Structure formats: C-alpha cells, structure tokens
Amino acid sequence: MAMTPLPTPPSRNDPANFAERGDSFLAALPTFVTEANALQEDVTAKQATASSAATTSTQKAADASDYAATANQAKTGAEAARDTAQTHRNAAEAAKNAAEDAAVDAGDFAASASASAAVLSSASDVLFNVLINSNFGENKRAVSGTVTLAAGAYGHDRWKAGAAGCTYTFSNSGGVTTLNITAGSLIQVIEGEQLHTGTHVLCWTGTAQGKIGAGSYSSSGVTASVAGGTNLNVEFGTGTLSCPHLRPGSAVLPWSPYRGIYGGEKQACLRYCRAINTSAAYLGAGLWYTPSLAIVHLPFIGGMMRAAPSIEFNSAVGGVIIPSGSASASISMNSAKVDGATLALTYISGSTAVAGMAAVASVASGLLILSAEL
Structure with missing residues (x-):
C-alpha cells in the first residue's frame, strides 16, 4: 500500500527555513496518521486471508489422503487433489510471508512516527521562549547612551x-x-x-x-x-x-x-509598563471638579496590566482642552486598577475652568510612566 512521504523536517541547522518546514511537517501528520491506520487495516485483512487459505489447504490435504487410501483406482484424481493441496499450501505460505513483511513495515512505520514526534517536540521547544523583550526592542523608559x-x-x-x-x-x-x-x-x-x-x-x-x-x-x-x-x-x-x-x-x-x-513582545510588555508622552494624542477625558482640579479616566488599551500600576516616573505636563480654551496642568495618580486609572490634573496656567466642565487631556510635554513591574 502506497504511503505519502513526509516532507523535510525542520532543522536547527537551517533556522531560516525552520518555521516553514515545521508548519509543513505538522500539516502532513494528519495524512500520515490516516494512511498508517489504513495500512494496519490492510495487514489485518491479509492475515485473515492467510489463515483462511491455510485452513482450506489443510482440509484439501485431508481429502486427498482419504482419496488415496480408499480409492487406488482414483490415483490420477488423488494426485490431482494432492497437486491442488500443494498449490493451496504455497498460497498460504506466500500470504504468511506477505503478512510478516507487512508487520515489519508497520514496525518501521512506528519507529519513523516516533522519530517524527521527537522532531516536532524539538520544534515546539523553539517556540517556547518565556523571556519577554529578549531582543531589547521595547524601551518605554527611553534609556540611551550609558x-x-x-x-x-x-x-x-x-x-x-x-x-x-x-x-x-x-x-x-x-x-x-x-x-x-x-x-x-x-x-x-x-x-x-x-x-x-x-x-x-x-x-x-x-x-x-x-x-x-x-x-x-x-x-x-x-x-x-x-x-x-x-x-x-x-x-x-x-x-x-x-x-x-x-x-x-x-x-x-x-x-x-x-x-x-x-510582534508579541510589545503586547506582553504592556502588562508591566506603559509610557505616555507627547506622541500620544489622548490621555483621558473627565470633568473639572473645581476650577483648579480635573479628574480624567485613562483606559488601558491593549489589555490589562499585571497589577494596579503606580507612577514610576513623571516629568509630564498635561494639556487640557476646556470649552473656553486650554490650560496646562500637573499630573498625579488619583486611583488605579488593572484595566485603567484615574489621573488628577492640577491647574497651572491658561484658560480657567468652571466646576462641571468637560476636560479632555493629553501630555503637552515630558513623560509619564506607569509601572506594574515585578
């Protein structure tokens, strides 16, 4: 029975083609399993045929012996029966040999499948690096130089x-x-x-x-x-x-x-640290509670943080849009949860607000870092 050859397995000596060959190798396994099961069924059927043929030949041989003992006159017929029995014996032997060969093939197939599983296990290990930002591409604190x-x-x-x-x-x-x-x-x-x-x-x-x-x-x-x-x-x-x-x-x-x-590093890093600077068009929205204090809500876009964060570093000055213009304000933490925080913006200068006015804030200058690091 024909078997579809497995594609070239991935190799750590060829990292450039590792992912592609790993995907191809994994995709070929369902067909591999289906054909292996079909091979097993074929072997079982041939074993049954061999057993049936052996039984038939034994019966024919017994009949031939009876004919020879009871009918010397039917020598020619007995010899014909003997020849027929021999033919059946030969067929049975051939079936037996075929079954044994199939069993050997099945053993080789199992060994190959085991080796393939080992290769796949190694391939999955390659994909299981648990270090985050291991290429140091994420630098929210903007460290530089020494x-x-x-x-x-x-x-x-x-x-x-x-x-x-x-x-x-x-x-x-x-x-x-x-x-x-x-x-x-x-x-x-x-x-x-x-x-x-x-x-x-x-x-x-x-x-x-x-x-x-x-x-x-x-x-x-x-x-x-x-x-x-x-x-x-x-x-x-x-x-x-x-x-x-x-x-x-x-x-x-x-x-x-x-x-x-x-591309998963950035998402994973957001669980531990978020940096907000002038490149962020939006900080949060809320209300002026007094003419000098606004409370705005900062949602954590991209997933929750590991724990309620605290302010690790703050050089930020907020820019707050109000109906009568805009104002600058200092930023501090009011409260925090894993899915968002409320920030307190204290008036510094600019247009004055009235309690109850809407406040839409951004970072006008500086950097605000929220941390839930370990």
Missing part, C-alpha cells in the same frame, strides 16, 4: 538592575540589539504562571555569564530545574549579551521571540 541603574531600577522593558545596580550600553546591528554590561548585573523576573515544572535551559549570545534563579553563573547553555507557578529570576553579569532565551528542556536551540510570536 545606562546607569540603581538596584532594582528598570532600563529596557522587563529588565532591571541586580542588587549591585547595573551599567550598560547598547547598539543595534542587523535587527539584533546587543548590550554591553560593564558593571553590576541585569535581571528579568519571570512570572510563575508563565512556567511549567521541569528542566529549563538558558541560552544567549555574548561574553556575559548568566544564571537561572539561585544557581551559579555560567556560559550559554545553563540548565536548572524550575518550579512552575513560582516567580523566577534570570540574571546576567558583565560582558556582551544578545538574544537571550529560556525554555523547557535541555536542548540548545536557536533564539526565538517571546513564545515564538514575532
């Missing part, structure tokens, strides 16, 4: 300084951002809900050494046992660092973005 961070302070999204602070510079070449850590260490805290219990491997490119949790610093390819549901630190010391990735298993495989989704 970045000097106090202990626990954040630079690029999701990356904060270790206990001794951190100093680094960064550059981009060919779409890859490389950090050069010259002092201290850089940490990403991974939420426990992103992790499954088991061995994980941490890989990266560069001279920096890294570690998982409380483990020891080492070169790329560090492995450790991870407890699912528990927050986990990944930390890098001095040296160059690019394309870090942490995923289940122990195989050292090529870098991939967060959970294998290109």
Whole structure:
C-alpha cells in the first residue's frame, strides 16, 4: 500500500527555513496518521486471508489422503487433489510471508512516527521562549547612551538592575540589539504562571555569564530545574549579551521571540509598563471638579496590566482642552486598577475652568510612566 512521504523536517541547522518546514511537517501528520491506520487495516485483512487459505489447504490435504487410501483406482484424481493441496499450501505460505513483511513495515512505520514526534517536540521547544523583550526592542523608559541603574531600577522593558545596580550600553546591528554590561548585573523576573515544572535551559549570545534563579553563573547553555507557578529570576553579569532565551528542556536551540510570536513582545510588555508622552494624542477625558482640579479616566488599551500600576516616573505636563480654551496642568495618580486609572490634573496656567466642565487631556510635554513591574 502506497504511503505519502513526509516532507523535510525542520532543522536547527537551517533556522531560516525552520518555521516553514515545521508548519509543513505538522500539516502532513494528519495524512500520515490516516494512511498508517489504513495500512494496519490492510495487514489485518491479509492475515485473515492467510489463515483462511491455510485452513482450506489443510482440509484439501485431508481429502486427498482419504482419496488415496480408499480409492487406488482414483490415483490420477488423488494426485490431482494432492497437486491442488500443494498449490493451496504455497498460497498460504506466500500470504504468511506477505503478512510478516507487512508487520515489519508497520514496525518501521512506528519507529519513523516516533522519530517524527521527537522532531516536532524539538520544534515546539523553539517556540517556547518565556523571556519577554529578549531582543531589547521595547524601551518605554527611553534609556540611551550609558545606562546607569540603581538596584532594582528598570532600563529596557522587563529588565532591571541586580542588587549591585547595573551599567550598560547598547547598539543595534542587523535587527539584533546587543548590550554591553560593564558593571553590576541585569535581571528579568519571570512570572510563575508563565512556567511549567521541569528542566529549563538558558541560552544567549555574548561574553556575559548568566544564571537561572539561585544557581551559579555560567556560559550559554545553563540548565536548572524550575518550579512552575513560582516567580523566577534570570540574571546576567558583565560582558556582551544578545538574544537571550529560556525554555523547557535541555536542548540548545536557536533564539526565538517571546513564545515564538514575532510582534508579541510589545503586547506582553504592556502588562508591566506603559509610557505616555507627547506622541500620544489622548490621555483621558473627565470633568473639572473645581476650577483648579480635573479628574480624567485613562483606559488601558491593549489589555490589562499585571497589577494596579503606580507612577514610576513623571516629568509630564498635561494639556487640557476646556470649552473656553486650554490650560496646562500637573499630573498625579488619583486611583488605579488593572484595566485603567484615574489621573488628577492640577491647574497651572491658561484658560480657567468652571466646576462641571468637560476636560479632555493629553501630555503637552515630558513623560509619564506607569509601572506594574515585578
């Protein structure tokens, strides 16, 4: 029975074609399973045919023996019966051999399917990087030049300084951002809900050494046992660092973005940090409660934050449109939830408002950062 050959499996030695071949390989498996089941049914049918033929030949042989014992006069007929029996025996033997060959083929097929499953497992690992912003493309705090961070302070999204602070510079070449850590260490805290219990491997490119949790610093390819549901630190010391990735298993495989989704980094980062500056056309809308105080609601577009955020940094001056013109105002937090916040805008200058007037605010200058980082 003909089987449709599987396409070329993905290979980490060919990262450029890895995703395309992985998709093609996965898409071919349903046909593969259907044909394998059909092969099994064909083998079973041939086994039944062989058994039936063997029974028939045995009966024919018995008949031939009876004819020879009771009718010497029918020697010619007996010999014919004997020849017929031999033919059936040969057919039965051929069927038996065919069944045995089919069983061997089925065994080979099972081994091939097992190997294919192993390849697919490796392919899924490539897509399971749990580090967010591992190419350092998200930089809401707009750090630049030589970045000097106090202990626990954040630079690029999701990356904060270790206990001794951190100093680094960064550059981009060919779409890859490389950090050069010259002092201290850089940490990403991974939420426990992103992790499954088991061995994980941490890989990266560069001279920096890294570690998982409380483990020891080492070169790329560090492995450790991870407890699912528990927050986990990944930390890098001095040296160059690019394309870090942490995923289940122990195989050292090529870098991939967060959970294998290109463009998913920005969405994931919004869970922890939001920056509002003059490029945002809209801050919020609300009312002037007094001539000097407006309260506006800021919805969190693009999903909820990890927790109710606080203001991490604030150099922003609000611009508030009112019916009689516009005014500038300072911005502070009034209250916050995971899906939005209310901001207090205190009048500085410009047109005056009357209590009850509508207020539509934007950031006229500066930067406002809301943080729910770990």
